Amino acid sequence: MAGIRWPQEDGELSHARVPTTADLISDDDRSVAADSWSIKSDYGSTLDDDQRHVDACDALSAGNFRAASDYSSDKEEPDAEVEPSLLGLQSHWDATYADELANFHEHGLAGEIWFGAEVMDVVASWTKNLCIDIAQGRVHNLVDNVGSESVEQDGKDLSAWSVLDVGTGNGLLLQELAKQGFTDLTGIDYSEGAINLARSLADRDGFTNINFLVDDVLETKLGRQFQLVMDKGTLDAIGLHPDGPIKRMMYWDSVSRLVAPGGILVITSCNSTKDELVQEVDNFNRRRLAASQDHETLKDQEACRDLTFQYVSHVRSYPTFMFGGSEGSRVATVAFLFS
Ligand SMILES: C[S@@+](CC[C@H](N)C(=O)[O-])C[C@H]1O[C@@H](n2cnc3c(N)ncnc32)[C@H](O)[C@@H]1O
Numbered sequence: 282m283a284g285i286r287w288p289q290e291d292g293e294l295s296h297a298r299v300p301t302t303a304d305l306i307s308d309d310d311r312s313v314a315a316d317s318w319s320i321k322s323d324y325g326s327t328l329d330d331d332q333r334h335v336d337a338c339d340a341l342s343a344g345n346f347r348a349a350s351d352y353s354s355d356k357e358e359p360d361a362e363v364e365p366s367l368l369g370l371q372s373h374w375d376a377t378y379a380d381e382l383a384n385f386h387e388h389g390l391a392g393e394i395w396f397g398a399e400v401m402d403v404v405a406s407w408t409k410n411l412c413i414d415i416a417q418g419r420v421h422n423l424v425d426n427v428g429s430e431s432v433e434q435d436g437k438d439l440s441a442w443s444v445l446d447v448g449t450g451n452g453l454l455l456q457e458l459a460k461q462g463f464t465d466l467t468g469i470d471y472s473e474g475a476i477n478l479a480r481s482l483a484d485r486d487g488f489t490n491i492n493f494l495v496d497d498v499l500e501t502k503l504g505r506q507f508q509l510v511m512d513k514g515t516l517d518a519i520g521l522h523p524d525g526p527i528k529r530m531m532y533w534d535s536v537s538r539l540v541a542p543g544g545i546l547v548i549t550s551c552n553s554t555k556d557e558l559v560q561e562v563d564n565f566n567r568r569r570l571a572a573s574q575d576h577e578t579l580k581d582q583e584a585c586r587d588l589t590f591q592y593v594s595h596v597r598s599y600p601t602f603m604f605g606g607s608e609g610s611r612v613a614t615v616a617f618l619f620s
Pocket of ligand 1: 393451496499514519
């Protein structure tokens, strides 16, 4: 949940608790836990959609709750006290997508839409408008010419934007972006089951031009860069690994190699607020600039480039609510320019 987190017992959704890695050790235990996770097992049952999306957010932020007053934007690095959960482990996602693939083959179900269909629609249409605004020079806090290097001047031609969705899951976000007019679309996920599901759904729905590849974003083998990189829930999941703080730093290094100069990164999170994401990016920028001034310690000359991520905009239309005297929304979507 972006902005405000509450202890699980304070919510009405205590059944949605995801076991932590400390609870489970063997692979057998892990797959039993994945089966018993209520989001998955309740899918398609009487639980309504809103409830499932709330569960999904709570699952991603489970173990990560602090009082709203604990939040400050001056933290150097992501909170080292985040309690790891199964959602940080590939074994969890492999088990989840094995189930979802079986559900697809048996019942035609698409699987979990993280944060819900409404958020996915908002992310897709908001991103399209942002790209058009950037290409047409209507985003005022950008320096001259960024984002327009290889993008059509009239901005309406979204086919000029190459798009990568990291941790694509069932790939439905890419389908939504295709409906918005993007045509150069690639999705990666480290779980082979996710990629099989995404391909099956894309074939069924007539989106055969979307490329799906098994790839770990932290050790990516992709040999190209993209003008638009999307992340919906993947940094959240990565942060729940037992080495979450380190993995999050690796994430920024990797993503900085995947976003083309002048390109955009759009992150949707229910585990970090907009301000926390901006702070994390500032920390990455500082590390990067310090490294670029110390050329002798760097073998990778590419890392010497002085490109950094800069905040561009965020979605303002998500519903907000009050809790403990603070206002927040469950989800944050933030765009950063890489220039
Ligand atoms: C919360 S789910 C979100 C899935 C999808 N983006 C969506 O919105 O429906 C997190 C996804 O990230 C993937 N993932 C986690 N760590 C990854 C990594 N290091 N590389 C690639 N994919 C990863 C998981 O397999 C899972 O599909």
